[in-house]
Amino acid sequence: MTPPRASAAMDRTYRRMLWPASLAVGIFAIAPLLGMLALSFTDFHLVRGWSGKIGIHNFLRLFEDRRFVSSIYIMMALSAFGVLAQVVLGTAIAVGLDKIVGKWRVARGIFVVPFAVPHVAVALIWLSLFTPTLSPINAVFAVFGIEVPALLTTQTGAITAIVIADTWATYPFVMLIVLAALQGISPDLDEAAALDGATRVKAFFRITLPLLYPTLLMVALFRFIETLKHFPLIFVMTSGGPGRATQATNYYAYVQTFQNSNVAYGASIAVFLFLFAAAISFYIAKANARLSDA
Amino acid sequence: MRDTSTAFRVKKALGYAMMLAFLGFSLLPVVWVLLLSLRPATALFEPIWESPTAWTLDNIRSIARSDFPAALLNSFITAGSSTLLALLVGVPGAFALSKRRASNKFFASWLLLLLRMAPPVGFVIPLFLVYVRAGLIDTYAGLIFAYTSLTLPFVVWSMWTSFNQIPDELVEAGLMDGASLGRVLWRIVIPAARPGLVAAGVLSFLLAWNDFFFSLIITRSDTTTAPVAVMNFVSYASVDWGAIAVASIALTLPVVPIIVLANKYIVQSLGGAVKG
Numbered sequence: 001m002t003p004p005r006a007s008a009a010m011d012r013t014y015r016r017m018l019w020p021a022s023l024a025v026g027i028f029a030i031a032p033l034l035g036m037l038a039l040s041f042t043d044f045h046l047v048r049g050w051s052g053k054i055g056i057h058n059f060l061r062l063f064e065d066r067r068f069v070s071s072i073y074i075m076m077a078l079s080a081f082g083v084l085a086q087v088v089l090g091t092a093i094a095v096g097l098d099k100i101v102g103k104w105r106v107a108r109g110i111f112v113v114p115f116a117v118p119h120v121a122v123a124l125i126w127l128s129l130f131t132p133t134l135s136p137i138n139a140v141f142a143v144f145g146i147e148v149p150a151l152l153t154t155q156t157g158a159i160t161a162i163v164i165a166d167t168w169a170t171y172p173f174v175m176l177i178v179l180a181a182l183q184g185i186s187p188d189l190d191e192a193a194a195l196d197g198a199t200r201v202k203a204f205f206r207i208t209l210p211l212l213y214p215t216l217l218m219v220a221l222f223r224f225i226e227t228l229k230h231f232p233l234i235f236v237m238t239s240g241g242p243g244r245a246t247q248a249t250n251y252y253a254y255v256q257t258f259q260n261s262n263v264a265y266g267a268s269i270a271v272f273l274f275l276f277a278a279a280i281s282f283y284i285a286k287a288n289a290r291l292s293d294a
Numbered sequence: 295m296r297d298t299s300t301a302f303r304v305k306k307a308l309g310y311a312m313m314l315a316f317l318g319f320s321l322l323p324v325v326w327v328l329l330l331s332l333r334p335a336t337a338l339f340e341p342i343w344e345s346p347t348a349w350t351l352d353n354i355r356s357i358a359r360s361d362f363p364a365a366l367l368n369s370f371i372t373a374g375s376s377t378l379l380a381l382l383v384g385v386p387g388a389f390a391l392s393k394r395r396a397s398n399k400f401f402a403s404w405l406l407l408l409l410r411m412a413p414p415v416g417f418v419i420p421l422f423l424v425y426v427r428a429g430l431i432d433t434y435a436g437l438i439f440a441y442t443s444l445t446l447p448f449v450v451w452s453m454w455t456s457f458n459q460i461p462d463e464l465v466e467a468g469l470m471d472g473a474s475l476g477r478v479l480w481r482i483v484i485p486a487a488r489p490g491l492v493a494a495g496v497l498s499f500l501l502a503w504n505d506f507f508f509s510l511i512i513t514r515s516d517t518t519t520a521p522v523a524v525m526n527f528v529s530y531a532s533v534d535w536g537a538i539a540v541a542s543i544a545l546t547l548p549v550v551p552i553i554v555l556a557n558k559y560i561v562q563s564l565g566g567a568v569k570g
Binding site: 011013014015017018020022024025028030032034035036038039089092097107109110111114115116117118119120121124126128129133134136139142143168172176177228229231235236250253254257258263267269270271274277278280281282285286289 | 327389413416442447521525538550553
């Protein structure tokens, strides 16, 4: 045990180490967020400025705004289908790679490649693949006389296209983490199940999957948060279109703020998204605290 | 006892076929971009098998002549500076958070996670208004500060989890030998936490390198980063697909060796971040 005087001096040193980080987080991160909150109660407009009005009018307007309400549905569709596809695919590939070793080791490296591609490049690659006149997919199907429909011209199609592009780029993230978790699960468990006469599939659903559940839940939450923030994919692939069909909430906040100059209204949409993130991060932090206590 | 029945073999073959299909899903778009980058504009809109000999380096030349290399440099400067700043300030802070006996750690962990998850549109609106007044629009400093709002919470959060895995006894042993806390951090704890440090640095760099939104809003032309500069090849009149393909590759290439080299550390760190 360290004597009390030494520990008081140490505590001072710890605080000295802490304050630059606290100050920087305060200036760079917390101050802008407080600014966002403050703006959301005004009627600040990029051109007209602020009339002095303060109140909750922006928040009242939110729920009468059809475009806002539909932006939530679009966001939810992008997130739900995206996270589902990424988690299922990432887990399936991880399970496949976990059992296979040797020369398939290289496969793991190849699967990770799309994860390295920056989001804008992901969006442009898939935009090219979904442009019928350019796409090799259309060219190949045309040989067999099949005309591939232009995905980006309908709402369902455009949402599907964004989900595909997002899944391509991010399921390796899920795969890497599930693979790491799988390698922490003892193979004895599988063997024990096999001795009990369980089929591989049964053993997977009865034993492996329940053990993976905490990892999968955390990965899904992380991906969910990221999908709420979709921006480059929408901006590059659809510009929110066709019409307003892919204006998810985050993108709608951008449109209101920087295209329509409604800064205060845009800020109130950002506050709404922020509350979402606050609730989910609170849940994750609680789960983490429980884990480190145990 | 290995199962060698036909049913088992069929199942195994199906498994391999599925893996191959997804390998194709992951790899073919990359192959496609490589091909696209080498195709002349005249042959772009016909299938490759109709003009199998039409290849060109013109796309690469036109990218080299454009503003894109300067934008890549801007990306390196801003992402690198922001990562250095975040490490410099964040690592001692994370060490203190991990090893100091304090009771309000839950709040700090929630706050850091929240900042990491908060939508960038929320940060960017007030930043934009302040930057317009302060003359920080289209400056390196402005962009580096904005990126630090992404990289700093990330670095503190992930180094905190790394330092938690370093036993307290290691710190105490160093202090017993008469070293100061700063010396213990620099000489003992940081070397022991190197995998975590590499991962935190790499991922924080990528966080800024991948950014599109901040750069779109707060840069104009001088400090435009590469992800936004790519969009110069997209206009209402025409889309220069060859140039876009080359630019996408140029944007990805610096990341690939980083991901490959730091793969192991990143998995450990991501696993730690997800599991806590």
